[in-house]
Amino acid sequence: xxxxxxxxxxxxxxxxxxxxxxxxxxxxxxxxxxxxxxxxxxxxxxxxxxxxxxxxxxxxxxxxxxxxxxxxxxxxxxxxxxxxxxxxxxxxxxxxxxxxxxxxxxxxxxxxxxxxxxxxxxxxxxxxxxxxxxxxxxxxxxxxxxxxxxxxxxxxxxxxxxxxxxxxxxxxxxxxxxxxxxxxxxxxxxxxxxxxxxxxxxxxxxxxxxxxxxxxxxxxxxxxxxxxxxxxxxxxxxxxxxxxxxxxxxxxxxxxxxxxxxxxxxxxxxxxxxxxxxxxxxxxxxxxxxxxxxxxxxxxxxxxxxxxxxxxxxxxxxxxxxxxxxxxxxxxxxxxxxxxxxxxxxxxxxxxxxxxxxxxxxxxxxxxxxxxxxxxxxxxxxxxxxxxxxxxxxxxxxxxxxxxxxxxxxxxxxxxxxxxxxxxxxxxxxxxxxxxxxxxxxxxxxxxxxxxxxxxxxxxxxxxxxx
Numbered sequence: 220x221x222x223x224x225x226x227x228x229x230x231x232x233x234x235x236x237x238x239x240x241x242x243x244x245x246x247x248x249x250x251x252x253x254x255x256x257x258x259x260x261x262x263x264x265x266x267x268x269x270x271x272x273x274x275x276x277x278x279x280x281x282x283x284x285x286x287x288x289x290x291x292x293x294x295x296x297x298x299x300x301x302x303x304x305x306x307x308x309x310x311x312x313x314x315x316x317x318x319x320x321x322x323x324x325x326x327x328x329x330x331x332x333x334x335x336x337x338x339x340x341x342x343x344x345x346x347x348x349x350x351x352x353x354x355x356x357x358x359x360x361x362x363x364x365x366x367x368x369x370x371x372x373x374x375x376x377x378x379x380x381x382x383x384x385x386x387x388x389x390x391x392x393x394x395x396x397x398x399x400x401x402x403x404x405x406x407x408x409x410x411x412x413x414x415x416x417x418x419x420x421x422x423x424x425x426x427x428x429x430x431x432x433x434x435x436x437x438x439x440x441x442x443x444x445x446x447x448x449x450x451x452x453x454x455x456x457x458x459x460x461x462x463x464x465x466x467x468x469x470x471x472x473x474x475x476x477x478x479x480x481x482x483x484x485x486x487x488x489x490x491x492x493x494x495x496x497x498x499x500x501x502x503x504x505x506x507x508x509x510x511x512x513x514x515x516x517x518x519x520x521x522x523x524x525x526x527x528x529x530x531x532x533x534x535x536x537x538x539x540x541x542x543x544x545x546x547x548x549x550x551x552x553x554x555x556x557x558x559x560x561x562x563x564x565x566x567x568x569x570x571x572x573x574x575x576x577x578x579x580x581x582x583x584x585x586x587x588x589x590x591x592x593x594x595x596x597x598x599x600x601x602x603x604x605x606x607x608x609x610x611x612x613x614x615x616x617x618x619x620x621x622x623x624x625x626x627x628x629x630x631x632x633x634x635x636x637x638x639x640x641x642x643x644x645x646x647x648x649x650x651x652x653x654x655x656x657x658x659x660x661x662x663x664x665x666x667x668x669x670x671x672x673x674x675x676x677x678x679x680x681x682x683x684x685x686x
Contacts, residue, residue, distance in 0.1 A: 226436065233423070233433045233440070237356050238365070240428055244419055245349050245369050248312055251408040252346045253376035255319035255338060256285060257488040258404050261384035262397035264492050264502050270395055275616040277328045282611035284332055286485065286604055288340040293600040295344030297593050299352050308345060309416035315341035316408030323401035347600040350579040354592055356423050358440060359685060360528055363580040367524025370576040371517050374568065377488045378513035380404070384492075385506040464586065464594035469643065469684075473582050473595075476537070476639045477603025479632040480575040483544065485607030486629065487567060490614045490622075494564070497620030498557045512565045516572040523573040524580070533581045534644030534686050537574050538637050544570025545633035552626035567629075574636060584685035585647065606632075647684040654683060 259267070259281060268278055298307050318338035325331045350366045357365050387400050420426040423437030464470060491512075495505040523540060527533040547566025554560055582599050586592040613625035 229432065229436050230440065233429065233436050234357070234361065236428055236433070237423065237426070237437075240418070240426065241353075241356060241420070242365060242368055244415060245353070246372050248308070248408075248411055248415060249346055249349065249369055249372040250376045250379075251312075251404075251411055252315070252342050253373045253488075254380055254404045255315065255408060256342065257377055258380050258384070258400055259322075259335075260488060260490060260492050261380055261506060262400050264496060264505065265384065265387075265397040265400060266395060267397040270397065271325065271328055271331065273328050279612055279615065281328070281331055281335060282485075283608060285335050285339040286607040286611065288336055289343040289347075289607075290601055290604045292340045292343040293347065293597050293604065296348030296351055296597050296600065298344065299348060299355075300590075300593060303421045304352060304355075305416055305419040305421060308419050309412050311341045311345040312415055313409060313412035315339075315345070316405060316412055319408055320402060320405030323398040323405065343600075343604075347604070348593075348596055350583055351592055351596045354583050355441070356437075359584050360531070362583060363528040363533060363577065364521075364525045366580040366583075367521050367573075367576055370524075370579070371520040371572075373488075373576075374513040374516035374520060374572045377491075378510045378517060380509075382507065382510050385503060385510075460590035461594055464591040465598070467586075467591075467595070469585055469647070470582065470595045470598045471602075472639055472643045472646070473578055474598050474602035476636045476643070477575065477578050477599050478606040479636040479639065480541065480544075480571060480578065481603050481606030482610040482613070482632045483548065483567065483571045483629040484575050484610070486610035486613055486625065487571065490625075491564065493614070493619070494622065495561075497622075498560060508561070512568040513572075515565055516568040519569045520573045520576050524577060527577055527580075531685055533577050533584065534640050534647070537577045537581070537640040538644075540570045540574040540577070541633050541636040541640060542570070544568075544574060545630050545637060546570070548626050548630035548633060552623050552630055555621060571633065574633075581685065644686055647686050651683050651686070 263278060267273070268275075273281075295311070315338045318334050318341065322331060322334045322338075325334060349369055350362070353365050353369065354362055383403065384400060387396050387403065423429065423441065424434040426434070426437070429437060491509045492505045495508050496502060500508060519540070523536050527536040544567050547563045547568075547570055550563035551560055551567065554563070579596070579599065582595040583592050586595050610629070613628055614622045618624060
């Protein structure tokens with residue numbers, strides 16, 4: 220058994236530098252990603268379908284087509300280990316930024332379909348796998364909150380999108396307001412691609428802002444996290460770990476959870492302005508009123524991932540947040556009053572967003588090598604992102620204004636996520652108990668806790684699942 224001594228004060232300094240230099244980049248890029256994919260809902264009530272002479276079914280396909288390449292290109296997550304991350308990030312972000320901006324120039328449904336296809340293909344190679352990229356830089360008990368910071372860009376972007384759309388559509392631009400919306404939100408993404416190219420480090424020991432002593436600490440942390448392979452991430456794909464990861468029941472349960480929550484995650488941002496309009500609000504007010512629920516979801520997302528990291532109880536957090544979202548959708552499916560329905564939107568957003576944001580770090584927390592983490596994320600996204608194929612078809616205009624069926628289906632899947640989280644937590648606790656029993660047989664009982672706390676945190680002795 221090898222032990223690695225890491226100076227705690229120096230380690231804290233390294234983590235602070237990583238936080239201030241990496242997190243703003245990945246947060247900003249994901250903010251652009253969510254804005255670019257979700258602003259179609261704001262464009263819809265700003266007159267896009269009227270301008271392009273689209274039917275309701277064609278609009279539904281605009282939403283659905285995004286997730287087809289999003290599923291197909293999920294294997295791009297493994298490219299973080301094959302190409303330098305700053306190069307891979309630059310290429311993917313630049314591609315989707317161009318596609319997102321070109322939506323403003325579309326003059327028919329086919330043009331919009333093409334733009335959204337290429338935007339989705341590029342986004343699939345970037346956003347969903349960022350929790351995996353962050354695992355190159357952070358330890359298991361540090362990762363969840365950082366994933367929360369990164370992923371909280373989703374509700375923050377939707378909050379910002381609502382306010383931005385309100386500002387754009389309340390004016391009188393020369394061009395159609397929905398075209399201005401795509402331009403204003405697409406061009407910054409192109410600029411951010413060059414920020415990633417220059418400032419995103421490939422690994423902690425290559426970060427220009429770390430001293431040599433801090434780089435040594437960063438490398439030691441990487442080795443403790445996944446063993447000696449942590450010292451060099453590029454080209455580090457281990458084929459012998461692929462099959463065990465594919466057969467790991469934990470990955471399939473979390474993928475089903477991700478599918479369940481994604482049914483709601485994909486539908487709420489693009490349909491919320493329409494849902495609010497159905498409550499009797501004007502187009503402009505519906506844009507503005509979509510922002511507050513997302514801001515609450517942003518706060519809860521940060522708080523829940525921080526609590527899960529500190530307490531080591533991510534399963535309980537997912538159970539509570541999934542149940543909260545389920546209650547919100549249940550109210551939306553059964554109540555017709557404006558005030559309770561708007562309150563239910565807050566519950567749905569504050570439950571659904573934090574639930575999905577805690578699932579990704581739960582996958583990474585409980586895999587003991589970089590390759591297994593990569594495969595776990597690929598399975599999570601490929602299977603989980605099939606949920607939006609259903610979610611984007613749940614709210615046809617013919618079922619407005621209450622969309623009872625869509626709300627009921629979302630509620631059912633949130634309840635399913637709650638049950639799956641409970642089952643997985645029980646399974647992880649059982650695995651930990653079995654690991655304790657195995658190690659007690661070969662190590663004096665008093666040493667087991669010590670080894671769990673300080674030994675290398677890979678698949679070997681001392682590895683425990685995060686509950």
